Amino acid sequence: MAKNVADLLVEVLVEAGVQRIHGVSGDSLNGITDSIRTRNDIEWVHARHEEAAAFAAGAEAHLTGKLAVCAGSCGPGNLHLINGLYDCQRSRVPVLAIAAQIPSGEIGSGYFQETHPEHLFAQCSHYCELISQPEQMPRVLEIAIQTAISRRGVAVIAISGDVALRDAVEQAARLRFAVPKPTVCPSENELNGLADLLARSKRITILAGAGCAGAHDELIELAGRLQAPIVHAMRGKEFIEYDNPFDVGMTGLLGFSSGYQAMMSCETLLMIGTDFPYQQFFPKNATIVQIDLRGEQIGRRSKVDLGLIGDAKATLLALLPKLEQNLHEAHLSAALDQYRRARKGLEEMATISSGNAPIHPQYVARLLDNLASEDAIFTCDVGTPTIWAARYLTMNGKRRLLGSFTHGSMANALPQAIGAQVSYPGRQVISMSGDGGFAMLMGDLLTLRQQELPVKVIVFKNDSLAFVELEMKAAGILEFGTDLHNPDFAKIAEGAGLLGLRANTSDQVESVLAEALQYDGPALVEIPVSRQELSMPPTITFEQAKGFSLFMMKAVLNGRGDEIIDLARVNLLR
Ligand SMILES: Cc1cc2nc3c(=O)[nH]c(=O)nc-3n(C[C@H](O)[C@H](O)[C@H](O)COP(=O)(O)OP(=O)(O)OC[C@H]3O[C@@H](n4cnc5c(N)ncnc54)[C@H](O)[C@@H]3O)c2cc1C
Ligand SMILES: Cc1ncc(C[n+]2csc(CCOP(=O)(O)OP(=O)(O)O)c2C)c(N)n1
Ligand SMILES: [Mg+2]
DSSP states (O other), X not given: OOOBHHHHHHHHHHHTTXXXXXXXXXXXXXXXXXXXXXXXXXXXXXXXXXXXXXXXHHHHHHHHOSOEXXXXXXXXXXXXXXXXXXXXXXXXXXXXXXXXXXXXXXXXXXXXXXXXXXXXXXXXXXXXXXXXXXGGTTHHHHHHHHHHHHTTSEEXXXXXXXXXXXXXXXXXXXXXXXXXXXXXXXXXXXXXXXXXXHHTOSSEEEEEOGGGTTOHHHHHHHHHHHTOOEEEOGGXXXXXXXXXXXXXXXXXXXXXXXXXXXXXXXXXXXEESOOOOOGGGSOSSSEEEEEESSGGGTTSXXXXXXXXXXXXXXXXXXXXXXXXXXXXXXXXXXXXXXXHHHXXXXXXXXXXXXXXXXXXXXXXXXXXXXXXXXXXEEEEOTTHHHHHHHHHOOOOSSOEEEEOTTTOOTTOHHHHHHHHHHHOTTSOEEEEEEHHHHHHTGGGHHHHHHTTOOOEEEEEEOSBOHHHHHHHHHTTOOOOSOBOOOOOHHHHHHHTTSEEEEOOSHHHHHHHHHHHHHSSSOEEEEEEBOSOOOOOOSSOOHHHHHHHHHHHHHHHHTTOHHHXXXXXXXXXXX
């Protein structure tokens, strides 16, 4: 039988190593799904919401480093992909989206479901083109794949259902080569300049990020040579924190005082593979060096005195032989001391509550960390689960941690867990969900049963959009619009065919988590946690302090003193 365009499309994807497509089917996708149906080397992962499909594809791409694919039918079907695709694009993971289009002869007429994906997705992709002729295939698809992989991000192809069903002109893939992996390294002169600069500094701090993935050994050797504490940015946590005697934690609003201080007190800040976004947390008077694979990243977040383009591993390998041992250890030992104190403070927050007292979310996170397997994959929702993950999950080089760290979208954790579990069926996958975030894409809880994915969903049930309340407090305004009137999530899970569990008191949390983690299938655990857990920033700015007392004043004026007592009880009097 003659191959049609859809057959060729699917064949090219399979040859590019794609194992599955996440999506929701629809008339305009029929050619493509039918072609998948007839093959046994590619799977259709049926989502309930296309946004979840895009998040799942992003998680797959993040974890495997390979191209992942999602698809939506014409108009609303592919429009639903958009928020997930923004996340993929901003996290720089290679994802191809197939946006089916209305019948080609109707484009431009305002036809049923008509949208223009080329415009819609332009902002969240590096490449976004319509395939309107069979002659464009497979070339346009291959350009899309090449772009997603080499520029690391999203590429979108739009294709009408009727075009997908037309006879293919070409019969096979045109590009057959492994993904190139060039070595990118600064010049000899630049490295010598950096070595000289470092030799003149006694107090050096390293700020390392996700770009250091694969350069762990070199980074540790560098820190030892320079006697430099290593601060990590959030996306770098999974690659940097483990087996790291120089680790002084994270900085930023969710960070540790030690990470903050190590950056603020240094003479030279060496940034490697990081796009840590918050300007206020950079030192004003230090000499700043930035090494990044992509030149356009240099100087985005702070002033830079020396910027070098290079891969973290290749650059450090070339730099290390040029470095002398720094003999001044005071800066490092002060930072490590401070880190030990900060860690101790955080551990003191992660304790069991007595009797019916509110359960501390920190305690839940601490237990999850203790109980999870050696190579667990964690996802955490934007909101306070991101804080608990950053502070209480221990990475070990095998575990992974995903969130919507750059795009900052709620509801990421469950769909990312789906993408993680389909990519690694044998590994434990844990979604740390907020009650707000979970409810937002709750429909895809059903996917866990339908696709037989043994994901464990832990819902931090604080009956609020707690992170937003925190922001409101910091800004000195009373919280509004943040209450959540929640259902019994455990019962909903049971109704969906999952194991649904609930811990009512602090002393039940451990056994309930253990039961869920050991269960051979998907499970949800809902844990009512206290709402007013403050996560204090490592430093409180004047503005925030002002805001906080203003909130107290307003609360008192409004007769809401109870809330302050509550706040004090949970945070100050522990
Ligand atoms: C609610 C919320 C609160 C947050 N609070 C904090 C916070 O307090 N602290 C914090 O740190 N983060 C926080 N984040 C996350 C933050 O927004 C950023 O996403 C994060 O700090 C970026 O981490 P990164 O620099 O490791 O990764 P990325 O932003 O991914 O940057 C990686 C950099 O490495 C470069 N790179 C890639 N590959 C290589 C290579 N091979 N060699 C060299 N360079 C390479 C890239 O070009 C890029 O510039 C928060 C997120 C949320 C959702
Ligand atoms: C899609 C989206 N909508 C709104 C926001 C703003 N926002 C950030 S965190 C948050 C609250 C999250 O609530 P929940 O999931 O319950 O987590 P909690 O902070 O309560 O633990 C909101 C509304 C966002 N980041 N993304
Ligand atoms: Mg909540």
